[in-house]
Amino acid sequence: TGAGQVAVGQATPIPHLETRNGRHALIVDGAPFTMLGGQVNNSTNYPDALKTAWPVLDRIGANTVEVPIAWQQVEPREGQFDLSFLQALLDQARGHDMRVVLLWFGTWKNTGLAYTPDWVKLDNRRFPRMKTRDGSDHGVLSAHGKATLDADRRAFVKVMEYLRDHDRQNTVILVQPENETGSYRNPRDYSATGNALFAQTIPAALARVTGKRGTWAQAFGAQADRAFNSWNVAAYVDAIAAAGKAVKPLPMYVNASLSGPSNVPDPDGVASGGPQQDVLDIWKAAAPHIDFQAPDIYDRDAGNVVQYLDKYARPDNALMVPEIGNARDFHRFIYAALGRGAIGYSPFGLDDTGYFNYPLGARDLDDKTLEPLTLAYRMFGSIMRDWARIAFERPTWGVAKPADGAVVSTRMGGWKVSASWGEWQFGMKDWTWLKSAPAPWANEPIGGVAIAQLSADEFLLVGDHVRVNIDGADGKPGGMVVRVEEGGFENGRWVMSRVWNGDQTDYGLNLLDRPQVLKVTMGHYR
Numbered sequence: 252t253g254a255g256q257v258a259v260g261q262a263t264p265i266p267h268l269e270t271r272n273g274r275h276a277l278i279v280d281g282a283p284f285t286m287l288g289g290q291v292n293n294s295t296n297y298p299d300a301l302k303t304a305w306p307v308l309d310r311i312g313a314n315t316v317e318v319p320i321a322w323q324q325v326e327p328r329e330g331q332f333d334l335s336f337l338q339a340l341l342d343q344a345r346g347h348d349m350r351v352v353l354l355w356f357g358t359w360k361n362t363g364l365a366y367t368p369d370w371v372k373l374d375n376r377r378f379p380r381m382k383t384r385d386g387s388d389h390g391v392l393s394a395h396g397k398a399t400l401d402a403d404r405r406a407f408v409k410v411m412e413y414l415r416d417h418d419r420q421n422t423v424i425l426v427q428p429e430n431e432t433g434s435y436r437n438p439r440d441y442s443a444t445g446n447a448l449f450a451q452t453i454p455a456a457l458a459r460v461t462g463k464r465g466t467w468a469q470a471f472g473a474q475a476d477r478a479f480n481s482w483n484v485a486a487y488v489d490a491i492a493a494a495g496k497a498v499k500p501l502p503m504y505v506n507a508s509l510s511g512p513s514n515v516p517d518p519d520g521v522a523s524g525g526p527q528q529d530v531l532d533i534w535k536a537a538a539p540h541i542d543f544q545a546p547d548i549y550d551r552d553a554g555n556v557v558q559y560l561d562k563y564a565r566p567d568n569a570l571m572v573p574e575i576g577n578a579r580d581f582h583r584f585i586y587a588a589l590g591r592g593a594i595g596y597s598p599f600g601l602d603d604t605g606y607f608n609y610p611l612g613a614r615d616l617d618d619k620t621l622e623p624l625t626l627a628y629r630m631f632g633s634i635m636r637d638w639a640r641i642a643f644e645r646p647t648w649g650v651a652k653p654a655d656g657a658v659v660s661t662r663m664g665g666w667k668v669s670a671s672w673g674e675w676q677f678g679m680k681d682w683t684w685l686k687s688a689p690a691p692w693a694n695e696p697i698g699g700v701a702i703a704q705l706s707a708d709e710f711l712l713v714g715d716h717v718r719v720n721i722d723g724a725d726g727k728p729g730g731m732v733v734r735v736e737e738g739g740f741e742n743g744r745w746v747m748s749r750v751w752n753g754d755q756t757d758y759g760l761n762l763l764d765r766p767q768v769l770k771v772t773m774g775h776y777r
């Protein structure tokens with residue numbers, strides 16, 4: 252299956268990110284890798300609970316699992332470390348030929364301190380909580396707590412040492428230090444320490460990238476508290492990441508609790524300090540050891556999802572979706588993500604624990620819920636190394652069915668590519684004179700396609716519940732579809748299984764309900 256694990260103990264090159272011409276690749280075992288993942292629920296960081304994940308992940312064809320490890324379980328008593336869960340995770344993952352993204356739940360988990368050890372939670376003098384504007388305690392640890400940083404970092408380094416010593420084959424391919432950092436309803440720490448730092452001028456590195464100067468208030472106005480906390484949280488997380496990378500230089504990323512894709516967030520409403528799309532540059536300046544920042548998507552509005560993906564997909568920021576709702580209507584967004592060059596995709600809550608975070612995600616993990624994801628994972632999984640390599644080198648485009656079901660088009664080189672939705676394969680939407688019924692999926696929130704331009708006139712198509720049309724866009728006469736092949740890759744080379752023609756091509760290219768990968772050759776007749 253997908254992940255291609257080597258024998259236990261055999262050293263492999265350490266995973267890393269590569270960026271070329273503004274495109275990114277996650278390099279695993281020396282070659283580009285597309286993470287087809289699933290995150291487990293929050294309390295699945297124990298060996299027995301973890302067993303509920305494998306049947307679901309195996310069934311959908313995932314190649315990676317995202318699993319938390321908590322500071323509270325690693326260091327239950329100060330200075331005494333227990334890495335037994337990490338070994339269990341490595342063993343179980345290897346047994347299922349699965350790679351791992353390790354989530355460090357420490358100082359911040361959905362901003363809160365719930366995953367810190369009791370000796371941290373109960374010692375507010377040594378590990379201070381933030382102060383609110385009226386001077387009372389806020390339930391989130393302060394980014395200015397030096398002892399907190401030291402202690403968190405020491406425990407995180409133990410985790411990384413364990414990986415260095417017991418994961419030479421790099422089952423763990425990515426690490427997420429902390430989870431959804433920031434603080435709700437308290438934009439920054441209003442303690443004496445916080446206030447003194449806030450009164451200073453902004454750091455030179457930040458002035459350089461933003462072109463702003465003066466104090467935080469002068470530079471950032473209404474967003475000053477939030478900009479300040481973003482800088483301080485980012486610098487704190489960076490110190491942890493840097494210490495971990497010094498032990499084993501795995502790629503590391505942070506995830507954001509989002510708050511509206513287009514507006515500047517309300518500092519009191521958002522997880523202030525976390526890496527939301529409008530503060531990516533602050534995080535980049537403060538946290539050079541963080542490889543990329545990533546959106547946790549729980550918004551079902553297709554237009555909003557696209558905006559988030561576009562904000563995080565940057566030449567200086569690899570797109571990865573570390574969390575997205577696991578409900579049926581989210582799964583089509585994998586095409587929008589991978590089509591934007593995403594290095595990975597991972598719905599949240601893909602273990603069968605009986606817990607569901609509806610309405611953020613699904614109400615159950617039945618066939619109807621998982622089918623669209625399984626179909627996409629089967630297709631991308633069958634060509635995973637090839638898709639990852641091609642997406643690193645060639646232009647790609649991806650689209651999910653929009654809320655209004657309208658046709659979506661783009662231009663790729665000299666060709667116009669269009670995706671339409673909800674139609675029977677044989678042409679028109681409804682053949683009234685034949686008393687046709689609408690397609691059963693016409694109003695379903697499913698459908699998407701990802702397209703890679705292999706060369707000027709060749710396209711690779713992966714999709715479901717979509718019709719694709721490709722037409723000339725450069726004004727040259729005689730543009731046409733020359734040949735459509737269904738097939739796959741063997742040893743990096745395209746191998747066709749059949750040619751599509753006749754009904755299969757006369758009314759557009761219809762990808763529907765089974766795994767089919769197409770290579771389309773366009774041309775001009777003279």
Ligand code: N0T
Pocket residue numbers: 293361430431508547549550574599608611
């Ligand atoms: C996520 C998950 C888990 C549109 C929620 C989302 C995970 C964390 N938090 O199940 O707790 O550990 O990263 C917060 C979403 C806030 C509401 C957004 C409404």
